[in-house]
Amino acid sequence: MCLAMPARIISLLENETAIINLGGVEKQISLALLDTEISIGDYVVVHVGYALTRLDEVQAQQTLALFAQMQSAKEETK
Amino acid sequence: MSGIKRRGALVDVKRGCVELSHGSGGRAMMQLIDQVFLSAFDNELLAQKNDQACFNTEQGRMVMTTDSYVISPLFFPGGDIGCLAVHGTINDIAMSGAKPLYLSASFILEEGFSLMDLQKIVQSMAAAARDANVKIITGDTKVVERGKGDGVFITTTGIGVLAQPINISADRAKPGDKVIISGYLGDHGVAVMSKRENLSFFAPVESDTAALHELVATMIAAVPDIHCMRDPTRGGLASVLNEIAEQSQVGFMIEENTLPIREVVAGACELLGLDPLYVANEGKLVAICKSADAEILLAVMQKHPLGKHAALIGEVVADANCFVQMQTSFGGKRMVDWLAGEQLPRIC
Amino acid sequence: MKYIKAFRDANLAKMIADKIAAEVNDNQPYRLMEFCGGHTHAIHRYGIPDLLPKNIDLIHGPGCPVCVLPIARIDQAIALAELPNVILCSYGDMLRVPGTQQKSLLKAKAKGADVRMVYSINDALAIAQKNLSKEIIFFAIGFETTTPPTAVALLKAKELCLNNFSVFCNHVLTPVAMECLLQDENAEASVQLDGFIGPAHVSIIIGSDAYKKVAERYQKPVVISGFEPLDLLQSILMLVQLINEKSYGVENQYTRAVKPQGNIKSQALMAETLELRSTFEWRGLGFMPNSALQIKSAYRDFDAEYRFPLQMSQGQEHKACECGAILRGVKKPQACKLFAKACTPENPLGACMVSSEGACAAYYAYGRIK
Numbered sequence: 001m002c003l004a005m006p007a008r009i010i011s012l013l014e015n016e017t018a019i020i021n022l023g024g025v026e027k028q029i030s031l032a033l034l035d036t037e038i039s040i041g042d043y044v045v046v047h048v049g050y051a052l053t054r055l056d057e058v059q060a061q062q063t064l065a066l067f068a069q070m071q072s073a074k075e076e077t078k
Numbered sequence: 079m080s081g082i083k084r085r086g087a088l089v090d091v092k093r094g095c096v097e098l099s100h101g102s103g104g105r106a107m108m109q110l111i112d113q114v115f116l117s118a119f120d121n122e123l124l125a126q127k128n129d130q131a132c133f134n135t136e137q138g139r140m141v142m143t144t145d146s147y148v149i150s151p152l153f154f155p156g157g158d159i160g161c162l163a164v165h166g167t168i169n170d171i172a173m174s175g176a177k178p179l180y181l182s183a184s185f186i187l188e189e190g191f192s193l194m195d196l197q198k199i200v201q202s203m204a205a206a207a208r209d210a211n212v213k214i215i216t217g218d219t220k221v222v223e224r225g226k227g228d229g230v231f232i233t234t235t236g237i238g239v240l241a242q243p244i245n246i247s248a249d250r251a252k253p254g255d256k257v258i259i260s261g262y263l264g265d266h267g268v269a270v271m272s273k274r275e276n277l278s279f280f281a282p283v284e285s286d287t288a289a290l291h292e293l294v295a296t297m298i299a300a301v302p303d304i305h306c307m308r309d310p311t312r313g314g315l316a317s318v319l320n321e322i323a324e325q326s327q328v329g330f331m332i333e334e335n336t337l338p339i340r341e342v343v344a345g346a347c348e349l350l351g352l353d354p355l356y357v358a359n360e361g362k363l364v365a366i367c368k369s370a371d372a373e374i375l376l377a378v379m380q381k382h383p384l385g386k387h388a389a390l391i392g393e394v395v396a397d398a399n400c401f402v403q404m405q406t407s408f409g410g411k412r413m414v415d416w417l418a419g420e421q422l423p424r425i426c
Numbered sequence: 427m428k429y430i431k432a433f434r435d436a437n438l439a440k441m442i443a444d445k446i447a448a449e450v451n452d453n454q455p456y457r458l459m460e461f462c463g464g465h466t467h468a469i470h471r472y473g474i475p476d477l478l479p480k481n482i483d484l485i486h487g488p489g490c491p492v493c494v495l496p497i498a499r500i501d502q503a504i505a506l507a508e509l510p511n512v513i514l515c516s517y518g519d520m521l522r523v524p525g526t527q528q529k530s531l532l533k534a535k536a537k538g539a540d541v542r543m544v545y546s547i548n549d550a551l552a553i554a555q556k557n558l559s560k561e562i563i564f565f566a567i568g569f570e571t572t573t574p575p576t577a578v579a580l581l582k583a584k585e586l587c588l589n590n591f592s593v594f595c596n597h598v599l600t601p602v603a604m605e606c607l608l609q610d611e612n613a614e615a616s617v618q619l620d621g622f623i624g625p626a627h628v629s630i631i632i633g634s635d636a637y638k639k640v641a642e643r644y645q646k647p648v649v650i651s652g653f654e655p656l657d658l659l660q661s662i663l664m665l666v667q668l669i670n671e672k673s674y675g676v677e678n679q680y681t682r683a684v685k686p687q688g689n690i691k692s693q694a695l696m697a698e699t700l701e702l703r704s705t706f707e708w709r710g711l712g713f714m715p716n717s718a719l720q721i722k723s724a725y726r727d728f729d730a731e732y733r734f735p736l737q738m739s740q741g742q743e744h745k746a747c748e749c750g751a752i753l754r755g756v757k758k759p760q761a762c763k764l765f766a767k768a769c770t771p772e773n774p775l776g777a778c779m780v781s782s783e784g785a786c787a788a789y790y791a792y793g794r795i796k
């Protein structure tokens with residue numbers, strides 16, 4: 001349910017709106033739901049033309065790092 | 079504008095719009111035809127102003143096709159309904175291996191449609207035909223009341239000739255054959271969607287609309303025994319493969335990793351919940367040939383400007399169910415089924 | 427496409443899958459329900475079951491908002507669309523869903539109703555501003571993810587005094603449905619579950635804490651999971667570990683987007699405009715108290731249910747359709763006699779075949795090869 005994609009903010013506009021970029025596609029979206037400050041370069045999760053939240057890049061990196069860690073642990077045991 | 083004599087006063091193309099009188103067979107219609115159509119399509123056969131065109135045929139089998147064009151919006155990045163109506167019909171002829179010769183063009187115009195836009199469309203058709211070395215030699219115009227049409231509908235019929243004794247047909251795919259696509263998938267569909275009123279996004283991608291007969295000619299010169307060829311228009315690659323699977327009673331296994339898809343097309347599809355395999359193309363072809371011919375065919379395609387990004391994307395397999403399957407880049411297998419209804423953007 | 431591709435890496439997937447295989451106890455079943463249709467879709471698209479040990483059973487839950495909408499509401503939406511002078515707008519997903527006697531919004535459109543597909547409720551607002559002499563009704567569906575945009579639109583309509591705009595509200599609530607499934611668990615012919623793969627984007631709004639009550643009361647582990655295949659695999663690994671330890675409670679795999687308390691501002695926007703409905707019917711689950719939202723009386727001017735006479739509809743399902751049992755996780759699509767025979771995506775006889783997230787459609791698209 002609820003198709004939503006992480007996309008990068010490339011400009012901030014009036015009326016709580018912004019332009020996002022996803023793989024080169026640009027679209028105007030609403031920031032009206034966000035409870036955090038947003039700046040250019042941030043990633044947001046977009047659903048039906050609204051940003052649902054700012055993507056926490058530190059957390060994203062941590063999740064990816066965890067995968068990498070599992071992998072290197074596995075390689076050592078080989 | 080050799081050989082064309084004007085009749086009566088000029089039509090005000092700049093400010094005018096299509097009126098019912100433009101389709102009623104009177105002087106207004108003649109003026110519109112002279113000024114907008116004849117001058118653009120300009121050729122000897124058309125200039126005779128008969129209700130039909132008479133021409134000699136070349137040696138070989140004749141090939142004929144017809145197609146109607148309706149598209150919203152009429153103008154889109156990389157093209158418009160006019161060049162689309164020329165390219166599409168040329169391509170349908172070219173997929174048999176034939177050389178396209180002549181087209182007819184029939185217009186249904188909506189009362190109130192801007193003559194400027196009409197002229198733009200007609201000129202774009204003329205340019206597309208000229209570039210392809212194909213003549214538009216007969217045509218027709220009708221006007222419908224406002225609200226009963228969507229601006230312009232165009233029907234083109236094409237005639238071509240197949241000189242060589244070859245047989246390219248959708249029922250000739252055999253297990254072991256290779257599948258080649260001539261370039262990036264989904265460009266046309268995404269370019270058009272990006273301009274639809276209810277979606278409006280910006281994507282730096284243009285429609286791939288193009289006439290493919292010259293590419294086809296170089297392919298046949300190198301590999302005369304191409305088994306099947308189709309242009310994956312509406313319904314995209316997935317639909318074409320399913321059609322061929324059914325007609326040849328075979329299955330397909332394609333490799334997701336090998337599919338040429340631009341990042342922006344992939345991005346638009348993620349955003350809208352669409353699958354690029356089902357998105358339309360207007361300047362691409364799928365060719366199926368013997369495994370031994372595949373490398374040669376791919377190489378000549380890649381040398382042609384319209385086949386620069388051609389890729390080998392999979393092969394024909396024996397399958398009583400006629401399933402089209404894909405080896406995903408994630409390592410699994412999935413079905414690539416017929417499209418169910420129109421592909422609609424989704425939220426979930 | 428940063429933060430998308432990295433979570434679809436095939437080698438890493440294999441590695442996590444191996445780890446899952448190493449952790450499971452062979453003699454124990456792991457019955458995991460993925461609540462969301464988004465997970466169902468991803469599980470099939472990426473062939474996740476092929477990567478898992480046999481005793482992990484993934485059971486599809488009722489988390490496809492298109493599928494759980496009862497047929498009566500679809501009939502009502504079609505009736506609204508057929509009223510004179512009305513433009514009915516909705517998300518693309520809704521247009522093909524069959525109502526009673528296979529009628530759908532698309533079919534109503536073919537017969538002359540003005541039905542428009544929009545990508546966002548904002549587009550419906552724009553249509554209302556452009557067509558002041560017409561009544562614009564937005565057919566709102568979805569879980570908590572899709573609800574806040576509806577709340578924003580209601581506020582905006584009020585601020586602009588956009589009196590020709592109204593919303594036919596069908597928003598439903600996730601944790602209530604989860605609880606209902608668990609309550610049912612002891613009943614006969616109900617589904618036995620060992621854990622939940624929790625909703626991704628719903629949880630962005632309501633927060634991972636929202637499932638605490640259910641998880642504790644029924645002593646089940648819930649792992650909030652992202653929608654990419656690596657997210658899913660990691661969540662399954664976490665669930666296996668929790669089940670092995672016999673622990674329960676809520677854990678969050680999707681930390682890059684979901685916070686414990688959720689999106690407070692969105693919650694406030696919803697609270698301002700919407701309130702609990704005393705009861706609402708879910709396809710397959712029946713009537714559940716407090717499981718859906720309705721528009722508050724302060725916004726009644728924009729509530730289609732007040733502005734237009736709603737036709738009462740009994741909503742007749744196709745007799746042999748098993749959507750109900752499938753949505754409750756009791757049956758799998760192949761168990762339906764109509765599956766892939768009379769019922770296909772071209773001619774869906776039940777809701778589960780319509781949305782590409784529906785269990786039947788997902789099985790049809792990806793699962794038939796086995």
Ligand code: SF4
Pocket residue numbers: 744746747748749752759762763764765766769770774775776777778779780786
């Ligand atoms: S296959 Fe069709 S009829 Fe059967 S349960 Fe699924 S949706 Fe209903």
